[in-house]
Amino acid sequence: MKALTWHGKGDMRCESVPDPTIQDGRDAIIKVTACAICGSDLHIYGGIIPEMRSGDVIGHETMGEVVEVGKDNKALKVGDRVVVPFTISCGECFFCRRGFFSGCERTNPDASKAEKLWGHAPGGLFGYSHLLGGYAGGQAEYLRVPFADVGPIKVPDHLTDEQVLFLSDIFPTGFMAADFCNIQNGDTIAIWGCGPVGQMAIRSAFLLGAERVIAVDTVPERLELARAAGAITIDFMDEDVYERIQDLTRGRGADACIDAVGTEAETMASFDSMLDRVKVATFMGTDRPHVLRQAIHCCRNFGTVSIVGVYGGFLDKIPMGSAINRGLTFRMAQTPVQRYLPDLLRRIEEGQIDPSFVITHRGTLEDGPELYKTFRDKKDGCIKVVLKP
Known part of the structure; x- marks a missing residue:
């Protein structure tokens, strides 16, 4: 065959x-x-x-x-x-x-x-x-x-x-990502990555009752597809993601954040993403977790970070101090x-x-x-x- x-x-x-x-x-x-x-x-x-x-x-x-x-x-x-x-x-x-x-x-x-x-x-x-x-x-x-x-x-x-x-x-994975968020009426869900899983997560979040979905990416076709589903979009190459989410949520942060990107985040997104690329290339690291760091910072106190992007090994410089002191819940799975x-x-x-x-x-x-x-x-x-x- x-x-x-x-x-x-x-x-x-x-x-x-x-x-x-x-x-x-x-x-x-x-x-x-x-x-x-x-x-x-x-x-x-x-x-x-x-x-x-x-x-x-x-x-x-x-x-x-x-x-x-x-x-x-x-x-x-x-x-x-x-x-x-x-x-x-x-x-x-x-x-x-x-x-x-x-x-x-x-x-x-x-x-x-x-x-x-x-x-x-x-x-x-x-x-x-x-x-x-x-x-x-x-x-x-x-x-x-x-x-x-x-x-x-x-x-x-x-x-x-x-x-x-x-x-x-991809449909069960995107749906699980939203399901992990324990969505309540009126919630704002932020999603990093508008690829296929991210697109399913956007629509699943709305199916499960989210009032607003914020979608983060930089590829025009992906952002357009997210907008067609009713999401507010952020192009991370044009705007500061943290500041925009703070503005949209009146300083509180998103109720839940979904990482649908995983280990290969865009290298030019930020200084830490460029540093991640260097570490992986020189065998000083296994993954590039820029999106996960950003999702933690953008999540409100006692919110949920849902991870469905693929990671393979050991993640560097994860802000656990932020997660612990603000009571975040992490949900993740294959x-x-x-x-x-x-x-x-x-x-x-x-x-x-x-x-x-x-x-x-x-x-x-x-x-x-x-x-x-x-x-x-x-x-x-x-x-x-x-x-x-």
């Missing part, structure tokens, strides 16, 4: 790889009908995610049609149309039973590697390094889905692939996608949201390597790429 494979920093290829096969009775094989390039895939493309190996098939936003089912899988049948969560979960362990599916204790065969870096290992993820299981990803013609009686959600025929594809990751799926599918079916609004570019797997460059460089107004094998 054809698949997108990683061969080093900036080197993505569409090439032939072996077809997946059933390896366990709970497996399923799906024929991929749509997949997407995620912003977190750009961290892989940029070479900053450890434990990648040349030839790894990547991608974790995938849906398709079931073409083969393991003998112990009673939840799916051939012909079912499903969306596959990016988190791989057994459904039976301590964490899965409590709804924390991304913390699954049984789905990461590389747990010992992750424990050395993070203390404890999360569950496995599709197409996201050998820290997280080394599973082949879904930017391919076919995908093996382990524990497929727990993860995939069946979707009705009257909804298009593009309406439901983002149930795999999204336990399965926890949110039934509610979010219902919201799509009821017309509360059509996640396909974020798509700007479409292509085939063969187009994938060039579309990675387009997405990374934000060319041609690119916000979200969908590939159809």
Whole structure:
């Protein structure tokens, strides 16, 4: 089959790889009908995610049609149309039973590697390094889905692939970001990053009752899409973000702040972001947490900082004195996608949201390597790429 494979920093290829096969009775094989390039895939493309190996098939936003089912899988049948969560979960362990599916204790065969870096290992993820299981990803013609009686959600025929594809990751992640904010009527939510997850977080915050959403970015197309959803926008290259949020909130700060950027904040945003870049380049640091620092400072006393942007290692110069003395709450996670799926599918079916609004570019797997460059460089107004094998 054809698949997108990683061969080093900036080197993505569409090439032939072996077809997946059933390896366990709970497996399923799906024929991929749509997949997407995620912003977190750009961290892989940029070479900053450890434990990648040349030839790894990547991608974790995938849906398709079931073409083969393991003998112990009673939840799916051939012909079912499903969306596959990016988190791989057994459904039976301590964490899965409590709804924390991304913390699954049984789905990461590389747990010992992750424990050395993070203390404890999360569950496995599709197409996201050998820290997280080394599973082949879904930017391919076919995908093996382990524990497929727990993860995939069946979707009705009257909804298009593009309406439901983002149930795999960015819609649940953006919704979780807003859900973490414990939004009350009248709240102001500030969101850093108007990429795909940020766009979902903006709309989710309004769905959950926010009165105002402040969206921070510098890319014109992203800011325009945020304004179309009703957000107040701040271009961080033109304005002082802290001062503007202080002005908008009469000096109190935002009720909650969402970091939807993560480790690769814009280098020219501030002096500390430039310093972060130097530290990472000289192996004196692992991440660039400028946005997290700013979100802490912009959050009101006893507010919430919600973190869904990807960080990988150890963060430098985080203002914990500010957080502790002002009573901030931090919420963060790799999204336990399965926890949110039934509610979010219902919201799509009821017309509360059509996640396909974020798509700007479409292509085939063969187009994938060039579309990675387009997405990374934000060319041609690119916000979200969908590939159809």
